[in-house]
Amino acid sequence: xxxxxxxxxxxxxxxxxxxxxxxxxxxxxxxxxxxxxxxxxxxxxxxxxxxxxxxxxxxxxxxxxxxxxxxxxxxxxxxxxxxxxxxxxxxxxxxxxxxxxxxxxxxxxxxxxxxxxxxxxxxxxxxxxxxxxxxxxxxxxxxxxxxxxxxxxxxxxxxxxxxxxxxxxxxxxxxxxxxxxxxxxxxxxxxxxxxxxxxxxxxxxxxxxxxxxxxxxxxxxxxxxxxxxxxxxxxxxxxxxxxxxxxxxxxxxxxxxxxxxxxxxxxxxxxxxxxxxxxxxxxxxx
Amino acid sequence: xxxxxxxxxxxxxxxxxxxxxxxxxxxxxxxxxxxxxxxxxxxxxxxxxxxxxxxxxxxxxxxxxxxxxxxxxxxxxxxxxxxxxxxxxxxxxxxxxxxxxxxxxxxxxxxxxxxxxxxxxxxxxxxxxxxxxxxxxxxxxxxxxxxxxxxxxxxxxxxxxxxxxxxxxxxxxxxxxxxxxxxxxxxxxxxxxxxxxxxxxxxxxxxxxxxxxxxxxxxxxxxxxxxxxxxxxxxxxxxxxxxxxxxxxxxxxxxxxxxxxxxxxxxxxxxxxxxxxxxxxxxxxx
Numbered sequence: 001x002x003x004x005x006x007x008x009x010x011x012x013x014x015x016x017x018x019x020x021x022x023x024x025x026x027x028x029x030x031x032x033x034x035x036x037x038x039x040x041x042x043x044x045x046x047x048x049x050x051x052x053x054x055x056x057x058x059x060x061x062x063x064x065x066x067x068x069x070x071x072x073x074x075x076x077x078x079x080x081x082x083x084x085x086x087x088x089x090x091x092x093x094x095x096x097x098x099x100x101x102x103x104x105x106x107x108x109x110x111x112x113x114x115x116x117x118x119x120x121x122x123x124x125x126x127x128x129x130x131x132x133x134x135x136x137x138x139x140x141x142x143x144x145x146x147x148x149x150x151x152x153x154x155x156x157x158x159x160x161x162x163x164x165x166x167x168x169x170x171x172x173x174x175x176x177x178x179x180x181x182x183x184x185x186x187x188x189x190x191x192x193x194x195x196x197x198x199x200x201x202x203x204x205x206x207x208x209x210x211x212x213x214x215x216x217x218x219x220x221x222x223x224x225x226x227x228x229x230x231x232x233x234x235x236x237x238x239x240x241x242x243x244x245x246x247x248x249x250x251x252x253x254x255x256x257x258x259x260x261x262x263x264x265x266x267x268x269x270x271x272x273x274x275x276x277x278x279x280x281x282x283x284x285x286x
Numbered sequence: 287x288x289x290x291x292x293x294x295x296x297x298x299x300x301x302x303x304x305x306x307x308x309x310x311x312x313x314x315x316x317x318x319x320x321x322x323x324x325x326x327x328x329x330x331x332x333x334x335x336x337x338x339x340x341x342x343x344x345x346x347x348x349x350x351x352x353x354x355x356x357x358x359x360x361x362x363x364x365x366x367x368x369x370x371x372x373x374x375x376x377x378x379x380x381x382x383x384x385x386x387x388x389x390x391x392x393x394x395x396x397x398x399x400x401x402x403x404x405x406x407x408x409x410x411x412x413x414x415x416x417x418x419x420x421x422x423x424x425x426x427x428x429x430x431x432x433x434x435x436x437x438x439x440x441x442x443x444x445x446x447x448x449x450x451x452x453x454x455x456x457x458x459x460x461x462x463x464x465x466x467x468x469x470x471x472x473x474x475x476x477x478x479x480x481x482x483x484x485x486x487x488x489x490x491x492x493x494x495x496x497x498x499x500x501x502x503x504x505x506x507x508x509x510x511x512x513x514x515x516x517x518x519x520x521x522x523x524x525x526x527x528x529x530x531x532x533x534x535x536x537x538x539x540x541x542x543x544x545x546x547x548x549x550x551x552x553x554x555x556x557x558x559x560x561x562x563x564x565x566x567x568x569x570x571x572x
Contacts, residue, residue: 045338102411125331
């Protein structure tokens with residue numbers, strides 16, 4: 001299993017504080033030590049940082065914690081391998097270009113028996129079920145909108161993605177963050193929480209580190225920010241759990257679309273592949 | 287115009303020394319201050335670091351200079367914008383996935399009138415002629431090898447790429463580095479130099495910084511490394527200029543294929559787009 005963190009805002013914001021808490025789950029407060037990654041959209045560009053080292057101890061994660069990168073959409077992941085070795089190619093978020101936009105995808109859960117249909121245009125570089133699902137999803141979008149020359153926006157994409165993710169979620173747990181830099185698409189099978197912050201911005205206290213930050217001076221009236229995380233990142237803020245089968249879309253920090261599929265089920269947590277060389281938790285701290 | 291740096295080796299090697307010299311061209315010793323990027327292949331994975339800040343002063347470039355990342359294939363670029371604003375989306379190397387491999391592309395030159403054919407599956411995210419050319423190239427490969435389920439290797443790819451890059455080079459200067467992590471494909475229109483190092487490895491002295499490194503203790507008998515760069519990175523080593531129209535392939539540090547198209551011409555250097563907001567050199571040093 002893995003953990004997810006995402007952000008959607010109406011003005012570019014830094015995630016150094018949130019990522020400081022989140023990345024502690026990669027070896028300090030939790031055992032998601034098999035790599036990590038974070039994607040920052042910067043205008044049309046998308047910068048992805050990733051490393052197969054534990055996020056809590058990776059020098060590159062330390063760089064990300066120390067250097068604020070302002071972005072309106074962020075997707076991050078710390079990995080606990082259940083399928084696919086510990087290697088760069090298996091670090092989320094994965095990325096593909098479609099109609100001139102970079103799409104990124106991060107997943108927590110397992111879709112072990114899932115195989116993309118034959119003839120899928122997108123093919124996995126690594127060996128995870130997650131990347132296979134992302135390839136199938138992107139190929140589905142290419143097929144569904146096949147005569148388009150311009151990328152569709154979230155009002156058109158949302159029902160197509162809700163339908164497709166719902167089908168993926170029949171194969172196993174699909175807690176997922178997906179973005180094209182414009183909107184953040186979210187599916188929950190078992191564990192995902194959201195928090196929206198508006199003016200007046202609170203003083204926030206991390207769950208995973210003894211650290212707090214007064215968000216008031218960093219934000220103005222009219223600023224809106226929604227955070228997503230597998231488990232709440234801060235104490236004393238109104239994080240809400242998403243339901244099983246829930247699909248949501250966020251744009252400019254606001255929730256703009258929601259659908260719940262009552263048929264979607266939560267699967268029991270799978271045991272890691274017995275042949276898999278995952279890292280023991282102590283490896284991050286030794 | 288821009289500058290390129292590439293590496294192909296038979297054992298994973300760090301490029302911190304070479305990148306220290308190369309990145310100085312992004313603001314210290316040359317005016318390629320409009321962003322930079324470097325791709326490191328790590329097994330099947332590919333990690334791309336990029337920033338729209340000058341390479342000589344970018345904190346992320348400093349991270350790359352200080353943290354050795356061992357790789358068998360590296361592609362790097364410092365940008366002097368001639369077409370396309372200064373922004374992340376216009377930083378090379380660009381990347382696309384094809385048949386389960388990540389391809390990266392970096393370009394120096396200008397192909398101003400070049401437009402990818404209608405119906406190109408790959409579409410540019412940014413606004414450079416370089417990314418348009420890369421999209422056309424990848425779409426050409428997809429079409430040429432369209433029934434494949436496994437990626438072709440360099441013996442099959444080399445003649446197809448030599449032919450296609452030769453056609454691209456009819457539109458303007460194409461100094462190019464391209465890789466799928468297995469081989470490094472190189473085209474020269476005007477400026478590109480190569481250096482192969484074998485045992486006994488020399489003491490190397492950078493052109494751009496007052497820095498030298500004894501490569502002997504870092505390498506063993508049997509190690510082979512080829513470096514490519516727009517201009518030689520070190521003094522007193524036998525860098526060779528590639529010819530106009532020359533296409534070469536390197537694998538495991540060795541040159542494995544070469545073809546010269548005598549019809550290819552070198553175009554006069556184009557002036558930057560007058561509407562383009564490039565950075566003055568002093569901006570990197572202020």
